[in-house]
Amino acid sequence: MRLTNNLLHLSLREAFLDIVPYYIISSIGILLIDVFNIDKQNANVVVLALLNITDIFIYVFPLFLTICIAHHLANNYHVHRFIIIGVSLLVFISLAWTIDENQNFHYEKNMTLYALIIPIICMYSYLFLSKISFLQIIKEDLVSKQLKVVVNSIIPVLIIYIFFILILPYLSLFVQTILFDVFHDTVESLSLMAKSFIQLVVTHVVWWLTGIHGTHVYMIFADTSYLNEEIFKNLTADVFFFAFLVTGGAGATLSLLIAIVLKSRNEYDRKIAYISLPFAVFNINEILLFGLPLIMNLTFVIPFLLVPIFNFAMSYMFFSYFPIPESTYTISWTTPVFLSGYFLGNGQTFIFVLLQLINLVVGVFIYYPFLKKYEEDKSLNQDAKKLRDKFGIKEEINTMNELKFLKTQAEIIQEQSDTHKMVDELISGDLLLYYQPKIDVTQNRCYGFEALLRFSKPDGTITGPYFISQIEKAGFAYVIDLWVIKKVYEDLNRWSIQGFNPKISINLSPESISDTYIVDKIIKRLKGKNIEIEILERTFAEEHSVFMNNIMKLKRNGFVISVDDFGTGFSSLQYLHTLPANIIKLDKALLDNTKTIEGKTLYRNISKMCLDLNYILIAEGIETQEDKEFVRSVGINIIQGFYFSQAIPFEKVKDYCNNF
Incomplete structure (x- = not known):
């Protein structure tokens, strides 16, 4: 997921698309009146209906927009749709409509802007309030899920309605007044040409951002x-x-x-x-x-x-x-x-x-x-089109593409929903950095430690980084990597004060290594420290110029490069001798296969080949005495796994290393 595909963006685009048929019908009325000068008095019933629909659409468009945005937001966030539609309409009608002494309805002039903003505010307010436990009337699962959701929505809906009915008019008036004053003071003294240019730019930006006529919004706070x-x-x-x-x-x-x-x-x-x-x-x-x-x-x-x-x-x-x-x-x-x-x-x-x-x-x-x-x-891929036409399967391909599109849309919505939940979970807890020892068995000492992510839930439970794959799919891996760089820097400084300077390896995503800003940040903070950079094996097989240039830049600045999880990806012999790395870590999956003669042979030959190519070898996933003895027999001296220790918190690292 990228920023331009977030749920709010998706919902707004879907909502405006739903209104297109009514825009078309309304436009027909405009053409009949303004272009063809049709006289209402002499028009037949059908033409009169088309003329009237334009006037009607002016009034119902804000309602349509409110309903459509509320519907798609609720649908994409998996919230009960009528709850969001209902509260959005209540707030909108209360603010945008006024009733005079003759019981006639009147619209406020900024009603279209209300129609855009109110469903969004109501949606996110409801998401926040619905998670507050003391506002929930039914907490036990004693009734149907739908009844529980509906009943528990009563208090949040009331809070949203009362709060925004009291606050939004004053806030709207305040913003409108400020904007009017700014424009009046700034624009009024300008030339007519300058005023026109400012209006051109502002109205186009508003149109593109909101889908609402920029001139309508501009007239709220500017004199035209x-x-x-x-x-x-x-x-x-x-x-x-x-x-x-x-x-x-x-x-x-x-x-x-x-x-x-x-x-x-x-x-x-x-x-x-x-x-x-x-x-x-x-x-x-x-x-x-x-x-x-x-x-x-x-x-x-x-x-x-x-x-x-x-x-x-x-x-x-x-x-x-x-x-x-x-x-x-x-x-x-x-x-x-x-x-x-x-x-x-x-x-x-x-x-x-x-x-x-x-x-x-x-x-x-x-x-x-x-x-x-x-x-x-x-x-579509042009080659696929040619093949489609060549083999006479145009209809089948078109059907598949339509199904693929619908499936993709559903997957995007589900992925975005999962990401939203994941982010909420991460915000509610704390990221931690633990360190798993790597042991040099020939010298019976700590070779170094691998920095591994852990997550502390609100109840104090410590878990592994179950969110990593979702973070990477969402395009947020760089956020975690930057945090790890910052945290390792702080921990190394704290150890340095104690006279302890361990070798630390950190795992970085391919996206971070391909980002020159992040690589420069690594060099600035960690250059001169005892740092290894671990990169997944598959990443090297997908190498590109920026990635490889950044790897070489790290090496030139004294960083040791390690190939992580070797044996689970491509393991291509043709690029093994050209890898810009110092260390290869053999993945646990290779070790698990050593229960068979063929598995032992494979592990032994890969190890010999890597050692002959002058790589430092580290065996991952060592859990038993048998595992330890086997990897030692193939010439591997540095071992990492539960046999020696799980990942441990910062406070225990120095003692573990000194007492090993």
Whole structure:
């Protein structure tokens, strides 16, 4: 799991995608009213219904958004869905709706922002409160699980509702006031052009981050009355915006749509583009924004901002040299591109159409490399496509891909849920570092110690690092590695004060060794100490330039490199003689096989080969006198395992070493 795939991100994207059909239906009403000038008075029943749905959607959209976000958050976090939907709606309606003396409902102007924020706040508040034991009415498993969950949700739901009804309006007003004051003081004195540029950037960032119209949010805390002023003679700021800066809608996405039609090889993306085209011509781009999706898509954030900014700069320079005549035409935000440019020239010149064409074409070229990257990330392997078509199994492959997609989504959600639980467990307890002795049996002394992770649960129980595989899957291994480096550094300093300087080996993940920052941190903290770096055998077989360069960098700075768990991975003889390592640790799995003649032969020959190649050999997993005698018979002198000792805490290491 990576940051961009966390459960909140996933839930928001799923929620906005669910609303796409209603955006499309609502857009039809906008086209009928603003573009085709349909008269409500003379419209038939079907057309009238389409006209009305646009007005209705304005009011129900925040409710839809609240329900969708609450639903997907609850589903992805494995929480009872109606509990989160219910409390989110209660808080939203209480804050966003007001009732006048005539019992009529009115929406607050920041209702859409409430719809985004409230389900998120309610979800995480419920997750926190539901874990507090004294708030749980039923603690025993005497009733069904569902009844227990529902009953135990009563107090958390009440706390969430009362707290946010009391606090959120004041907090919202405070934030709104602060933002308004900041913008008023900062922006008010700026030129009309500067105000327009700031609005362009802020509204696009809001659009991309939240999926909510940036202008709607911007108007909450900023004065946008300047949009009716002339930014150039005979050109108001709002016409400048929708006719030249955001052609096709926010992000100037008509350029992206054209890039998809011309260059995309992905059938789904092309279908979305064709469906979006009739609406994008009239600057309505929600279908494309949520269909691809662009919202919160890291691949498209740069062009989504860059294209409108380029259009701004290009149009500003253009209008500085070409004056605009007075026009008798009315131009609205839904006036199609080129037509608006022709109207702006009062039907007498195509010079402004040429500017729109230049902006549009340059936008296509800006979007294209990002579209290519986006498609590379999501497309099927091209060789697999060729084989699919060659052998006539297109339908079977498509079905398999659909099932694989659904399975992958389920696995992602489950993995993220498991990671969330694991992180909660780690936060509730403490990480510890224990040390397992390595014994040099020829000199009957401690050769050194391996630093091993342990976890102390809240009840005081000490367990092994059962969370390591989940940590690695989640992409958080570097966090543990950095903690180990810090802890070993502290322990070595404490021992040094006592005149004790043991050899310590630490295990690091491949990701950490491939991270130059972490390697530099190791060198800075542990250079000059008696340190061995243990790296899994499989990692060397997957070597790449950064990894190998960092290994050599560690060696140049005096660190000893050890190959851990040798024999459980690839054990390829072709690279054994080229390993940039000093030590090889034979895994316990090889020793377990020595109960047979073949297993003994394998262990003996691997040991001889490694010794002939001048590696220091360490035998892992020595648990019995028989194990000890066998590894000694094959020439191994350094032994690690329960036969001598389990891993021991810091306080016992010095005494163990001195008294061995």
